[in-house]
Amino acid sequence: MCDIHDKTPFKGLDHEGHDTEHKEWSRRSFLQALGIAGSGSMLLGSNFLTASAPSPLTAAIAAAETDNILILIRLNGGNDGLSTVIPIEQYDTYANARPNIYIPESKVLKLTDEYGVPSYMKSLQPMWDEGQFKAVHGVGYEGQSLSHFTGSDIFANTDLATTGFSGLNTGWMGRHFENTYPDYLINPPAAPAAIQVGQFGNLVFQGEETNYAFVTSNINQLEEIAESGVVYGLDDSLFNTCMYGDQLKFLRGVANTTYEYSGIIHDAYERGQNQVEYQDNNFARQLAVLARLIKGNLGTKVYMISMGGFDTHGNQPLAHERLMTNLSVAIDNFYDDIAFTEQDDKVLSMTFSEFGRRIFENGSNGTDHGKAAPTLFFGSGLNGSAFVGEHPTLEDPDGRGNLEYTMDFRDLYATVLAEWLCVDTPLVEQHLLDHPYAPVNLGFNCSGTTFPDIVYNDGSPTLPTQPEPTEPTPYDPELLNAIVHKPFYPTDENPHIYLEMPFSAHVDIQLFNILGQKVGTVFNEMMLEGSVEINIRERMPQHLATGKYIYRIDVQNQKMSKSVMVA
Numbered sequence: 001m002c003d004i005h006d007k008t009p010f011k012g013l014d015h016e017g018h019d020t021e022h023k024e025w026s027r028r029s030f031l032q033a034l035g036i037a038g039s040g041s042m043l044l045g046s047n048f049l050t051a052s053a054p055s056p057l058t059a060a061i062a063a064a065e066t067d068n069i070l071i072l073i074r075l076n077g078g079n080d081g082l083s084t085v086i087p088i089e090q091y092d093t094y095a096n097a098r099p100n101i102y103i104p105e106s107k108v109l110k111l112t113d114e115y116g117v118p119s120y121m122k123s124l125q126p127m128w129d130e131g132q133f134k135a136v137h138g139v140g141y142e143g144q145s146l147s148h149f150t151g152s153d154i155f156a157n158t159d160l161a162t163t164g165f166s167g168l169n170t171g172w173m174g175r176h177f178e179n180t181y182p183d184y185l186i187n188p189p190a191a192p193a194a195i196q197v198g199q200f201g202n203l204v205f206q207g208e209e210t211n212y213a214f215v216t217s218n219i220n221q222l223e224e225i226a227e228s229g230v231v232y233g234l235d236d237s238l239f240n241t242c243m244y245g246d247q248l249k250f251l252r253g254v255a256n257t258t259y260e261y262s263g264i265i266h267d268a269y270e271r272g273q274n275q276v277e278y279q280d281n282n283f284a285r286q287l288a289v290l291a292r293l294i295k296g297n298l299g300t301k302v303y304m305i306s307m308g309g310f311d312t313h314g315n316q317p318l319a320h321e322r323l324m325t326n327l328s329v330a331i332d333n334f335y336d337d338i339a340f341t342e343q344d345d346k347v348l349s350m351t352f353s354e355f356g357r358r359i360f361e362n363g364s365n366g367t368d369h370g371k372a373a374p375t376l377f378f379g380s381g382l383n384g385s386a387f388v389g390e391h392p393t394l395e396d397p398d399g400r401g402n403l404e405y406t407m408d409f410r411d412l413y414a415t416v417l418a419e420w421l422c423v424d425t426p427l428v429e430q431h432l433l434d435h436p437y438a439p440v441n442l443g444f445n446c447s448g449t450t451f452p453d454i455v456y457n458d459g460s461p462t463l464p465t466q467p468e469p470t471e472p473t474p475y476d477p478e479l480l481n482a483i484v485h486k487p488f489y490p491t492d493e494n495p496h497i498y499l500e501m502p503f504s505a506h507v508d509i510q511l512f513n514i515l516g517q518k519v520g521t522v523f524n525e526m527m528l529e530g531s532v533e534i535n536i537r538e539r540m541p542q543h544l545a546t547g548k549y550i551y552r553i554d555v556q557n558q559k560m561s562k563s564v565m566v567a
Contacts, residue, residue: 066422066446068346068381069294072204072304073327075353077311078148081373081403082359083320085135085387086116093394097401098361101317115387120321123328131384132335132344133377134442136412137391140372140405144355147369148311151354156203158410158432168433171203172413173302175431176423177212185210191268191299192261197222197286198306205304213304214261219285226289229266265298272296275340276333283307284330291337294347301421310353314364331378345380348420348444350412358401359394371398372405375412381420383443407440415439422446495564497522497551500531508554511540519544522551536564 082094083101086108095102103118110116111128115135127133141160145151150162159168170178177184177193184193184207192214194205205213216222272295278284286305293300307327312319331349338344356373372392392403410432417423417431418439425437425447441451497509509523522539536551537544544566553560 066420068301068348068420068422070302070416070420071290071347071349072302073349073351074202074304074306075310075323075351076306076308077353078151078355078357078369079310079351079353079373080312080316080320080357080367080370082357083118083316084121084324084376085137085374085391086118087114087391087394088116089114090391090394094359097359097394098367100365101361101367111385112387115391118321118324120325121328123325123332127332127335127378128385130380132380132382133385134382135387136375136377136407136440136442137387137389138372138403138406139375139409139412140356141408141410142405144371144402144405146355146371148354153203155352155354155409156206158413158435169203169206170208171206172417172431174203174205174207174212176417176421176427177205178207179427179431181212184212188260189299191264193300194302194304195222195265195290195293195300196304202304205302214265214300219282219289222289223285225262226265226269226292229263265293268293268296268298270296274337276337278333278337279326279329281326281330283326284333287330287334288337291334294338294343295341312357312366313362313368314366316361316366335378335380339380347379348381348416349378350416351376352409356403359397359403360401371402372407373403375407375409377442381444386443388440388442408435408438410435411438411440412442415442419444419446419449495536495566497534497536497564498531499527499534499553501527501529504528505555509534510552510554511536512550512552513547519549536566 082098083103086103087094088108088110091105107119108116109119109122109125111125117124124133141154143160145154145162147164150164150167153162153167154160156171157168158172162168173194181187181189181193194213196202196205196213196215198216198218205211216225269289269292272292274288274291278288283305290303290305307323309319309323334349335344335347338347352375353373356370357367358370360367362368390406392406394403397403414428414432414435414437417428418425418437419442423431429435429437439447439449439451445451499507501507505527507523507525507527509521511519511522513519520540522536523534546566549564549566551562551564
């Protein structure tokens with residue numbers, strides 16, 4: 001076996017069972033694709049609901065807490081981190097380990113004195129300059145799997161005990177949506193909870209009973225749905241030459257009915273328009289469609305798209321340059337596009353891959369399966385560009401030439417859930433299988449957590465727009481019960497809310513329509529101990545249509561909702 005410090009290139013595929021694993025992975029993808037589109041999200045079914053379970057309305061109200069959107073970008077195959085973020089401080093060691101495939105210093109775009117990216121990722125330079133790009137070093141986990149199948153499952157289900165085909169069959173996002181929409185199967189939300197393009201084999205959105213994503217097998221299918229409003233075309237010419245044409249047409253019609261979200265996606269697609277020109281490649285097309293759906297106010301909070309080709313065992317330099325050039329250009333175009341509608345600060349994108357690749361090149365001008373790799377974040381909501389965390393050392397790899405992780409991927413997931421999507425911390429830990437909450441300072445803050453300082457690309461040591469930290473309020477289930485609140489109606493045209501406060505506190509009252517969409521703020525100020533009557537119509541600046549509304553009272557980060565009729 002080659003000594004780890006020997007500069008001789010590694011020979012061949014140093015991963016036992018590599019080809020067999022690919023066959024097994026394809027097998028599971030095929031089995032999952034046997035459904036109409038690989039997702040059980042629209043199958044009929046029911047959940048056992050208790051009286052205290054959240055309703056679809058309260059779930060919609062909870063979802064309306066933030067209008068932030070998350071895009072998950074899967075780099076399928078195992079992205080090479082050392083060809084993505086180049087450690088300038090360790091450049092000699094890096095170049096010696098890769099004599100045939102290293103990126104010359106003349107082709108390194110230095111973003112700081114310590115780190116750079118390949119010059120073919122230069123399209124990200126404007127985003128870096130505008131504070132919209134962060135890279136987190138050394139992302140992985142203890143005992144990282146080097147299997148495509150198992151590695152993908154672990155990054156999706158966060159179950160480090162996963163081995164082979166055994167492991168938890170729910171994903172971190174699936175568990176989040178399961179809590180948000182407890183009766184999803186019988187009362188799905190108005191818009192898809194998530195949209196996923198490709199990768200039937202991924203568990204990210206899988207819950208106990210269903211997959212919470214609207215899944216299309218590829219960008220062609222999503223484009224067709226967005227443009228036509230149906231999953232399958234019903235043009236008679238498609239069936240006239242088929243022996244079972246009538247039956248096939250009937251089945252396609254059933255599928256279109258099942259995919260009730262198709263029309264909603266089409267409407268949003270028509271409302272939104274691309275205002276920049278995207279390149280004509282698979283990844284750019286995915287982002288172009290997402291831009292139109294977001295600009296058309298679809299209402300979906302989480303998207304997942306993918307780019308394949310990162311299993312670069314051979315001829316890596318040309319393959320990786322093509323992939324990362326396409327990614328960089330498309331990401332830059334996408335954020336320019338949604339900036340036209342000032343939504344760029346509400347959309348966060350993050351990459352993930354099943355593993356990284358080894359320090360040393362192999363004998364085929366490529367690299368074999370490795371461990372830690374960087375995660376890239378994009379968006380104005382980052383409030384500053386930076387390299388985050390500690391880069392793994394290249395001087396002391398493990399016995400197979402792997403970079404050791406310095407950042408647990410679950411901490412990034414937790415940060416995105418709690419600080420970007422504003423999920424309560426106890427729920428975040430639950431969704432991540434009781435992994436303790438240890439958020440990472442990525443530039444956004446919803447929970448009031450106090451973060452350590454990080455250094456930004458302009459040299460400033462503090463978070464530019466970080467809010468003042470607040471003292472966390474202990475959870476008290478009896479607190480709101482002590483507040484007497486009820487609607488009453490002095491006149492039908494003049495609905496009030498009556499509050500009797502047993503203590504002084506800041507009170508925030510928001511008004512929502514029956515779809516869970518926020519209508520406005522009724523009250524948001526300090527309230528002293530005692531009673532007060534709040535006139536809803538007087539407090540709302542716009543005209544309220546006749547109908548039923550829900551007001552939500554928020555006191556010391558604890559919430560309670562009730563309905564009120566406006567005549």
